[in-house]
Amino acid sequence: MLQIYQTIAKGLESIGVETAFGGNGENIASMAVALKHSSIRPIATRHEQAAAYMACGYAMFTNKLGVCYATVGPGAFNLLTGLGVAMSDSYPVLAITGFVRLEWAGRGAVNDTSGLNGTPDSQAMFAATTKRSFLIENIDETCDILEEAVNLAYEGRPGPVHIHVPQNLTDRGVRMSNYRDITLKVRPAEPDSDEVKAIAQVLADALNSGRRAVVLAGYGAIRSCAQDVMLRFIERFQLPLITTLDGKGVVAESHPLCAGVFHESGHSSALKAFRDADVVLAVGNSLSQHATFGLRADLFNNKTLIQINISASEIGKLYPARHALVSDARLAIEAIMEALEAKVGAVAPIHVNSQDYESRKLLPRIGAIHPGKLAQAIGRHLPPNAVLLADAGTHLAWMGYYVGLEAGQNFRKCGQFGPMAAHTNGAIGVKLAQPERTVVVGCGDGCYSMAGFELMTAMQNHVPIIWVIFNDNEYKLVKIYQLAEYQESALVEFQNPDFATYAKACGADGYSVDSLEDFEHAFAAAISSGRPTVIDAKISRWALPHYSTSPDGAIAGVFEKIEERLRGD
Structure with missing residues (x-):
């Protein structure tokens, strides 16, 4: 006979959950007690938002x-952003x-979020931010609801689920008598064989006729563990590889077929590889705003777009795909390779322009570090198999442009x-899931x-994260936007404490x-210490990251903006 949170903890144990993150409160108190007596490691956060992150x-x-x-009411709502x-x-x-x-619903209870009588x-709020929100009304439904929720989290495109x-x-005398272990029943998203054949034919026609094809890889290729098959694929058929920021490192960025990051703050070599291509094979990315130069309507004009994504809703949102494959990225590339093998003979080696970051002159700054040089230093000293994370801000652009990842390293932005x-x-969650990896956060x-x-x-909890703070006492990204749009800035400068102290x-x-x-x-000491470390790096305000609103480059982007202003767009 188990209490409800004992049931949930035991059910999560049965599918291999080892860690849970949360805050405390009276309404969730028995969850904390249940975790204490389970094999699941509870990580109590200072704020529930951090638990979701x-x-x-x-x-x-x-x-x-x-x-x-999290507990009911405000504590629960703190999870929503994560x-x-x-x-x-x-x-x-x-x-x-x-x-x-x-x-007590709607009758004046503290923290009531039933939606009744003005609460x-x-x-509704959790339904809007998850794949589905469940409410357990009968304790004997707990295992069924938990199993359904967990399977839904993994089904198709993974995502969040929620249980009230x-x-x-949770009352002392309320027990369940029908506990059972939870079963994961998720099937891999396998590619449709007819669509695989059609895609293979398009690629074969392009390769055999001397037309250029390019692979545009996103986070989905990394999530599906497609690194090795992607390497074999581009080498066998001599295909240039460009990536989104989150696809960085799917193949070592030093590889001769890797043309860099295709993004508003990406590499001109990637823009060239894209511009020269007749066929674009987009694998595991959603073609979102910054990777499409502001959802640029003409981006794929005169190109054949082939899109592979685990979610049907991600395909054709803005850009019509000539061929679409709803599939796990790894399984899709494996199937396309097999189908292509008989259609394409030996392919002559091609030359791909490599990333151009070394050609940009980064002038030294007195009393502060150039943020581009800081990003380069992080990349040079990043250990094998390390994870580099970036939050929102210009530091993301600096690291995405200047840090070159080798095989086994990962980069992720929000x-x-x-x-x-x-x-x-x-980052704390990343490290607890993979304790053998060095985890570094570049944050503003x-x-x-x-x-x-x-x-x-x-x-x-003895979690050795390294935080590198790009410190310039301002919201640089907001300031750049204000100056570009309104020719003045406001409320973007602030005073920082001594982060090292x-x-x-x-x-x-x-x-x-x-x-x-x-x-x-400091960075070398942090890597070797195995301790949580904060590096407060004073960076120059007088440096702007590479940025272009046009796939034809920064200068073309400037002229387009001028033309827009003259037209009054």
Whole structure:
């Protein structure tokens, strides 16, 4: 005879869940007690929002279920931003929250979110930010609901799900007698054989006639563990590879067929490979705003687009695909390779322009570090198999452009939902899921100020994350936008504390650096220490990252903006 949270914990144990992230509160108190007596490691966060971010990080580069929990009302609502990340970035996450006693709904109970009599409607809010939100009304339905929710989190395009647990089901005398282990029944998303043949024929026709094809890979290729098959694919058929920011590292960026990042802050070599291509094979990406130069309507004009995605809704959202394959990326590329093998003979080696970041002159700064040089230094010293995370801000553009990843390394930004500070906290989940990997966060000072108090969570749980703060005392990305659009800026400058001293006050290691040499010493010490470390890097304000709103390059983008203003668009 089990209590409801004992049932949930035991069910999660049965599918291999090892870690759960959450906050506390009376309504969820018995969840904390149940986890204490389970094999699942509970990570108590300072703020519930961080718990949801950590659950996302836990699922990011694994096939593990991220689990987060919170009490009823405001605590539960604090999970919503993280669930928005899980939804946009395709992470299998389960959120568990308390709920008002069913007999008290709409009758004046504290933290009532039943939606009755002027109370917030948490069922509607969680339904809007997950694949589905469940309410357990009968304790004997717990295992069935848990199993359905977990399978839904993994089904098709992964995403978040949510379960409400009413407080009346946590009463001491309420027990369930029909416990059973949970079964995962998710089938892989396999490609349709007829569509595979059609895609193979298009690619074969292009290759055999001397027309150019290019592969555009996104995070879906990494999530499906398609790295090895992608390497074999591009080498066998001599296809240039360009990636989204989140697809960085699917093949080592030093590989001669890797043309770089296709993005507004990407490499001109990638733009050239795209522009020269007649056929674009988009694998595991959603062709979203920044990877399409502002959802540019003419991007695929005079090109044949072939799109592979695990979600049918991601295909053809804006750009019509000549051929579409709803499939796991790895399975799709394996099937296309097999079908192509008999259609294409030996392919002559091609020359692909490599990334051009070394050709841009980065002038030294006095009393501060050039952010491009800081990004280059991170890349040079990033250990094998490391994970580099970026939050929202110009530091993302610097790292995406200047850090070259080798095989086995990963890079991730926040996706379309794009909140600040998600990876400042999500890094803890990444490290707990894969403790053998070095995890580094490049974050802005604004991002760290929002969420850096979870450093104590890392300390308490012995999670050695390295935070590199790009510190220039301003919201640079917002400032750039204001100046470009309104020719003035407002409310973007702020005063920071001494982040290194703060880190030391928490018991972590902290370094304040204003030269490249000092940063490299601090970064090496952080990697070898195995301790949570904050590196406060003072960067120059007088440097702007590479940026273009046009696939034809920065100069073309400037002229297009001028033309828009003259037309009054």
